[in-house]
Amino acid sequence: MGRSQATNRSSARSNSPKLPAEGNFERLSESSIRIGISACLLGCKVRYDGDHKEDRFITHTLGTYFEWIPVCPEVELGLGTPRETMHLEMIRGTRRLIMPESGRDLTEEMHNFSERRVDGLGTEELSGYILKSSSPSCGMEGVRVHNPGRMTARSGRGIFAEALLARFPNLPVIEEDRLCDPRTRDNWIERVFAFRRLRMLWSSRWKLRSLIEFHTAHKLTLLAHAPRAYRSLGQLVACGAELPKQALRTSYEEEFMQTLSIVAARGRHVNVLQHMAGYLRNQLDGAARIELQEGIEEYRKGFVPLIVPLTLLKHHVRRLNVAYLAGQVYLNPHPVELALRNCI
Numbered sequence: 227m228g229r230s231q232a233t234n235r236s237s238a239r240s241n242s243p244k245l246p247a248e249g250n251f252e253r254l255s256e257s258s259i260r261i262g263i264s265a266c267l268l269g270c271k272v273r274y275d276g277d278h279k280e281d282r283f284i285t286h287t288l289g290t291y292f293e294w295i296p297v298c299p300e301v302e303l304g305l306g307t308p309r310e311t312m313h314l315e316m317i318r319g320t321r322r323l324i325m326p327e328s329g330r331d332l333t334e335e336m337h338n339f340s341e342r343r344v345d346g347l348g349t350e351e352l353s354g355y356i357l358k359s360s361s362p363s364c365g366m367e368g369v370r371v372h373n374p375g376r377m378t379a380r381s382g383r384g385i386f387a388e389a390l391l392a393r394f395p396n397l398p399v400i401e402e403d404r405l406c407d408p409r410t411r412d413n414w415i416e417r418v419f420a421f422r423r424l425r426m427l428w429s430s431r432w433k434l435r436s437l438i439e440f441h442t443a444h445k446l447t448l449l450a451h452a453p454r455a456y457r458s459l460g461q462l463v464a465c466g467a468e469l470p471k472q473a474l475r476t477s478y479e480e481e482f483m484q485t486l487s488i489v490a491a492r493g494r495h496v497n498v499l500q501h502m503a504g505y506l507r508n509q510l511d512g513a514a515r516i517e518l519q520e521g522i523e524e525y526r527k528g529f530v531p532l533i534v535p536l537t538l539l540k541h542h543v544r545r546l547n548v549a550y551l552a553g554q555v556y557l558n559p560h561p562v563e564l565a566l567r568n569c570i
Contacts, residue, residue, distance in 0.1 A: 258293045259422050260350055262390075264358035265296035267402050272298040276308035279358065281402050288415075291561060295350050299363040299386040303332070303339050314362045314382045316373040323362055323385055326372075333385070336363060340389035347390075351425065352397060354418040357387050359401035366391070366401045396483040397421065408569035413489045415566060416559045420444070420486055423555075424479060434466045437478065446556035448485055450498045455485040496526045499535050502551055506539075509546050518542070533567045 265272050269280035301307060312332060315324045323332045340363075358364040361384050369382035383391075391399060398417035405411045427440050441463045448456040459481055466474050499522045507515065521535040536557065543551045551557070560566060 259291060259353050259418065260295050261288075261292040261418070262295045262297060262347060262350070262352050262355040264356065264361070264364045264402070265298040265301070266358055267356060268294055268296055270296060270298065272301045272307055274300070274307075274309050274311050279402075281405075283405060284356065284402065287564070291564075292354075292418075295347070295352065297343065297347075297386075299336065299339060299343065302343065303335060312362055314369060314371045314384075316371055321371060321382065324372075336385045337389070340386040343386070344389045344393045348393070352394070353422040353425065354398040354414070355390060355394075355400075356405075357384070357390075357399060357401050359403045361387075363387070366399060396479055398483070398487075408566070409489050412560075412566040412570055413487070415564065416447075417483065417486045419560050420447070420555070421483060424482065428475060428479075434463075434474075437466060437474070438463055441478075443553050444482075444555050446498050446501065446554045447559060448482075449501070450490040450494050450556060451488045452485050453494070453497075455481060455488075459485065492526065492528070495532055496522060498556060499525070499539065502539050502543075502554075505548055505551055506542050506546065509548075510542065514542065531568050532570050533565075536567060 263284070266279040267281045267284055269278045269285060271278045273279065300309065300312075310325045310327050310330075312323055312325045315322050315326075317324075321333075323336050324330070325332065357366050359366070360369055362369055362382070363384045363386045365382070365384040366387050367383060368380040369384055371379050371382040373379065387399075390397075398414055398421055400410070400414045405414070423440070427436060430436065441459065445456065445460075448459060459478065462474070462477060462481065469477070503515075503518055503522065506518070510518065518535070518538050521530070521538050524530045525532060525535050539551075540557055542548075543557070
């Protein structure tokens, strides 16, 4: 259950845009990106049956970039391995955590443990969390809730997961099975790196100018997720001098992370691609403009993945040295080696 130190910092650095120095963004790739995780997903034998649920994409691919902070609520609560199974159960209208074989009720113990453990995680500077799906302690959604005499409903949330989400509402949290979906995987990893950049901003001696630079670098990213929120955040930053610093920070972080949690649809990506192409229109010759528009149209129709028009755009941005576009995180939201946008 030890930590696996991220090892590929140089490759992450080489594929990140150059962001403003005042917010210390350039230190992102050199800093530990800590991710909380259900320990069984790392191969730790902490399951009720004495086994694990190692996910090789998590351990072998994401482990290159992240430092894991493993948690197993059941083992840390003091339950043995192997141990009796447990489930959520409705008893007199109240959700309880029950070991059905012995009838032991662990609800209060798990609630108390979860509050303490989640408070402790506040010192770990987490940038994300991966929870074990369907678990009565760690499941984020759709956990089975037993109701004697009635049909079992997939309507519950694990007790530890509930405490985690309440304590860190802006933290990018996902269940491991959702990482199998390319768009959801891309969205979560994008949010992790964005949240880490935001934490780097807050940890600096940031001023309104620092936030404006951060926001400017993320404009096209926000536009791809939710145009209305893109405008709303722009208005918030524009009025930032009128707000107390802490209130500005709280409001910006909440809306920024909520916006990124909306999975960017193909049509919104197309809108951003066309927006970027507009910056280049007068600098490209006819053949290059046609090639770029064909790439965007083929992506719109679903014939090619997002990486195809993005690669063309990045080529022209570098060749023509278009400073505004070169500074957009949208072009490099996460390490290119992950190949996330080859699949969406």
